Amino acid sequence: MDTIQSDNYPIFFENSIDELANFVKQGRYSRFFILTDENTAQHCLPLVKSKIEDQDNFDIIEINAGEESKDIDFCIGIWKMLIDFGADRKSLLINLGGGVISDLGGFAASTFKRGIDFVHVPTTLLSQVDASVGGKTGIDIDSIKNIIGTFTQPKAVFIELGFLDTLPAKQILSGLAEMLKHGLIQDANYWNQLKNSDLSKPSAELVHRSVAIKNKITVEDPHEKGIRKALNFGHTIGHAVETYSLINDKDHLSHGEAIAIGMICESYLAHKKTGLPAEELKEITDTLNNLYPRYTIHESSFDTLFEYMKKDKKNQSGNINCTLLTNIGQCNIDNICTEAELCESLLYYINL
Amino acid sequence: MDTIQSDNYPIFFENSIDELANFVKQGRYSRFFILTDENTAQHCLPLVKSKIEDQDNFDIIEINAGEESKDIDFCIGIWKMLIDFGADRKSLLINLGGGVISDLGGFAASTFKRGIDFVHVPTTLLSQVDASVGGKTGIDIDSIKNIIGTFTQPKAVFIELGFLDTLPAKQILSGLAEMLKHGLIQDANYWNQLKNSDLSKPSAELVHRSVAIKNKITVEDPHEKGIRKALNFGHTIGHAVETYSLINDKDHLSHGEAIAIGMICESYLAHKKTGLPAEELKEITDTLNNLYPRYTIHESSFDTLFEYMKKDKKNQSGNINCTLLTNIGQCNIDNICTEAELCESLLYYINL
Numbered sequence: 001m002d003t004i005q006s007d008n009y010p011i012f013f014e015n016s017i018d019e020l021a022n023f024v025k026q027g028r029y030s031r032f033f034i035l036t037d038e039n040t041a042q043h044c045l046p047l048v049k050s051k052i053e054d055q056d057n058f059d060i061i062e063i064n065a066g067e068e069s070k071d072i073d074f075c076i077g078i079w080k081m082l083i084d085f086g087a088d089r090k091s092l093l094i095n096l097g098g099g100v101i102s103d104l105g106g107f108a109a110s111t112f113k114r115g116i117d118f119v120h121v122p123t124t125l126l127s128q129v130d131a132s133v134g135g136k137t138g139i140d141i142d143s144i145k146n147i148i149g150t151f152t153q154p155k156a157v158f159i160e161l162g163f164l165d166t167l168p169a170k171q172i173l174s175g176l177a178e179m180l181k182h183g184l185i186q187d188a189n190y191w192n193q194l195k196n197s198d199l200s201k202p203s204a205e206l207v208h209r210s211v212a213i214k215n216k217i218t219v220e221d222p223h224e225k226g227i228r229k230a231l232n233f234g235h236t237i238g239h240a241v242e243t244y245s246l247i248n249d250k251d252h253l254s255h256g257e258a259i260a261i262g263m264i265c266e267s268y269l270a271h272k273k274t275g276l277p278a279e280e281l282k283e284i285t286d287t288l289n290n291l292y293p294r295y296t297i298h299e300s301s302f303d304t305l306f307e308y309m310k311k312d313k314k315n316q317s318g319n320i321n322c323t324l325l326t327n328i329g330q331c332n333i334d335n336i337c338t339e340a341e342l343c344e345s346l347l348y349y350i351n352l
Numbered sequence: 353m354d355t356i357q358s359d360n361y362p363i364f365f366e367n368s369i370d371e372l373a374n375f376v377k378q379g380r381y382s383r384f385f386i387l388t389d390e391n392t393a394q395h396c397l398p399l400v401k402s403k404i405e406d407q408d409n410f411d412i413i414e415i416n417a418g419e420e421s422k423d424i425d426f427c428i429g430i431w432k433m434l435i436d437f438g439a440d441r442k443s444l445l446i447n448l449g450g451g452v453i454s455d456l457g458g459f460a461a462s463t464f465k466r467g468i469d470f471v472h473v474p475t476t477l478l479s480q481v482d483a484s485v486g487g488k489t490g491i492d493i494d495s496i497k498n499i500i501g502t503f504t505q506p507k508a509v510f511i512e513l514g515f516l517d518t519l520p521a522k523q524i525l526s527g528l529a530e531m532l533k534h535g536l537i538q539d540a541n542y543w544n545q546l547k548n549s550d551l552s553k554p555s556a557e558l559v560h561r562s563v564a565i566k567n568k569i570t571v572e573d574p575h576e577k578g579i580r581k582a583l584n585f586g587h588t589i590g591h592a593v594e595t596y597s598l599i600n601d602k603d604h605l606s607h608g609e610a611i612a613i614g615m616i617c618e619s620y621l622a623h624k625k626t627g628l629p630a631e632e633l634k635e636i637t638d639t640l641n642n643l644y645p646r647y648t649i650h651e652s653s654f655d656t657l658f659e660y661m662k663k664d665k666k667n668q669s670g671n672i673n674c675t676l677l678t679n680i681g682q683c684n685i686d687n688i689c690t691e692a693e694l695c696e697s698l699l700y701y702i703n704l
């Protein structure tokens with residue numbers, strides 16, 4: 001698997017933890033810090049540590065697992081630990097974990113002393129194919145997702161597929177949603193390839209292909225002025241459902257599970273508004289509905305969902321904006337959707 | 353007074369509040385927000401409001417006056433108000449106030465929804481000649497100054513000298529320290545011009561000249577890799593003294609008062625280490641010591657001061673770094689200073 005050259009930084013796919021070890025041994029950094037959560041500390045940190053045994057200029061920062069940690073309070077905790085550990089401008093932060101770790105660590109690093117270097121070692125499928133590429137960092141406030149953040153590129157990304165061995169099936173499904181999205185918005189062949197693959201453990205080739213798509217789009221439009229909005233497909237409704245679940249469910253939806261619901265709803269909107277053919281709507285709906293567990297949405301929660309959609313960063317002038325497919329493999333950005341339309345699309349999902 | 357063209361943004365000196373009104377009336381923004389503190393709400397907001405009477409798409413965010421507000425808690429407060437007011441990516445934040453408002457507002461805006469536009473309307477001498485130019489934003493944590501921040505340029509700066517009429521003399525002195533610094537590090541003629549001016553109310557010409565120097569240096573080196581460090585003259589020791597005073601004194605030192613002390617100490621270091629002639633050390637010492645009130649530093653606080661210096665962002669690998677003059681009008685960056693040297697320079701100030 002070739003290294004992908006992104007906007008000034010490499011994305012490694014082979015011997016990635018060796019590459020990481022080389023990176024920190026080059027001596028460009030005064031100290032480095034490894035940000036982990038309880039799960040990656042258990043499952044991923046040992047391999048990393050074994051490769052940097054000869055280094056003594058680092059500390060570990062461990063946080064609780066879960067989206068609840070992607071919050072300003074945890075961010076402040078990281079900043080304070082960096083202060084206490086004596087981090088300076090030549091320090092490096094290594095984000096070892098899923099999208100929570102890379103978003104939170106990326107934000108903390110990009111603002112610490114007005115920005116220190118960081119790299120991502122994504123350990124979930126979602127963070128490998130999505131969160132670790134493209135330079136978005138972010139944290140939540142009052143459960144409003146990614147409301148605070150920066151656009152800052154990592155210095156490198158190290159993708160180690162072996163880390164996925166310990167990842168629960170629910171988390172594989174979560175990352176898979178973004179891979180399916182990549183096919184739907186950009187590459188019908190890839191969508192077909194995915195449909196015909198064993199998706200319980202995506203191959204290195206599929207991961208590489210997804211990263212290539214995400215990277216191409218984000219390098220072209222780093223600040224989301226245009227084409228990058230394609231990646232928001234499924235996310236206007238999906239984010240709202242995710243926020244809702246996060247607040248209301250004990251065993252809440254993963255990001256990808258919520259996005260899968262969003263993609264079904266928004267494909268329905270696409271059928272109504274941007275000409276997505278009925279048979280393609282059916283193909284998308286059936287594929288996603290088979291792969292993902294059903295989630296119960298009550299009509300009584302629609303108002304709350306709209307409130308979340310309105311607070312979505314993607315909006316302008318109070319309008320709710322969606323990226324909609326025109327065909328499988330092609331999409332159209334900046335489609336304003338009314339409450340009535342959004343409501344109808346949620347009913348479409350509910351009544352499946 | 354000519355408009356200065358900075359790195360992609362203009363700095364206005366004439367009819368600046370009319371220019372600001374034009375700027376918001378161009379309709380590029382869905383909403384705008386004016387960040388003030390209690391003093392600028394009283395002294396500066398009325399003029400601004402009178403020029404935008406015909407606008408109704410804005411809200412005011414008022415915070416307490418003082419450095420204590422430049423804290424993550426107030427920043428979170430601003431983020432939450434922006435959320436509640438329905439700010440979107442096309443919103444604008446107008447920072448109407450001194451350096452606290454521009455640093456805090458700049459940081460809040462540069463991270464809200466991964467960055468919304470902001471402009472500065474600096475209302476203190478310090479913020480006009482220094483804080484509003486150069487793209488540094490920042491907040492304090494646990495009284496560690498500017499430990500968190502970004503490099504983000506405003507879209508414009510509007511300098512209205514009339515705002516200085518209500519500014520207390522102590523605050524004029526504070527800004528003056530940076531102007532004197534500009535002369536000392538870069539322009540001996542300007543230093544002489546300042547020495548021979550009525551400094552109780554600096555003229556438009558002097559303000560313009562200082563902004564031009566600060567702007568030139570920061571455009572050349574926005575991320576402080578080299579020459580921008582010249583602006584840190586007086587700040588290694590000055591920041592530590594400022595932090596100390598902020599924590600320990602009821603009526604604490606202003607930024608500039610602390611920097612004036614720092615410049616005296618660091619000129620002493622320059623005499624010892626980088627060949628600043630004895631008569632120039634005397635000229636600097638006398639000028640600053642005459643202009644600024646004396647401040648009592650006890651030897652028993654040296655340890656605490658060193659602790660602050662060690663936590664300074666400018667340091668690398670645990671060394672304390674100073675910018676030192678070689679002559680009036682010229683300087684040398686990246687001079688490592690030992691505790692003994694720093695101690696000696698503080699004693700020089702104490703024994704004046």
Ligand SMILES: NC(=O)c1ccc[n+]([C@@H]2O[C@H](COP(=O)([O-])OP(=O)(O)OC[C@H]3O[C@@H](n4cnc5c(N)ncnc54)[C@H](O)[C@@H]3O)[C@@H](O)[C@H]2O)c1
Pocket residue numbers: 037038039040043044065066067070097098099100101103123124125126127130131132133134135136137138145146163164165166167168171174254255
């Ligand atoms: N920045 C971006 O462009 C971007 C893109 C997509 C998603 N995101 C963000 O990513 C987050 C979701 O990412 P995620 O799904 O990776 O969440 P996550 O980081 O919470 O990881 C999911 C779970 O898997 C565990 N885990 C991680 N690696 C493991 C491993 N190798 N073995 C066993 N368990 C492991 C984690 O501890 C956690 O419990 C969301 O906050 C989302 O907003 C960001």
Ligand SMILES: NC(=O)c1ccc[n+]([C@@H]2O[C@H](COP(=O)([O-])OP(=O)(O)OC[C@H]3O[C@@H](n4cnc5c(N)ncnc54)[C@H](O)[C@@H]3O)[C@@H](O)[C@H]2O)c1
Pocket residue numbers: 389390391392395396417418419422449450451452453455475476477478479482483484485486487488489490497498515516517518519520523526606607
């Ligand atoms: N970003 C940068 O490059 C940079 C450079 C230098 C300093 N700073 C920061 O600037 C801050 C200090 O700035 P400051 O001295 O302007 O502080 P400030 O904003 O606290 O203002 C000083 C006082 O003057 C009051 N005030 C402001 N305008 C007034 C007016 N027109 N009339 C009457 N009162 C008025 C304020 O309410 C406050 O009480 C520090 O936090 C420092 O770190 C930043």
Ligand SMILES: [Zn+2]
Pocket residue numbers: 130178235255259
């Ligand atoms: Zn996503």
Ligand SMILES: [Zn+2]
Pocket residue numbers: 482530587607611
């Ligand atoms: Zn200063």
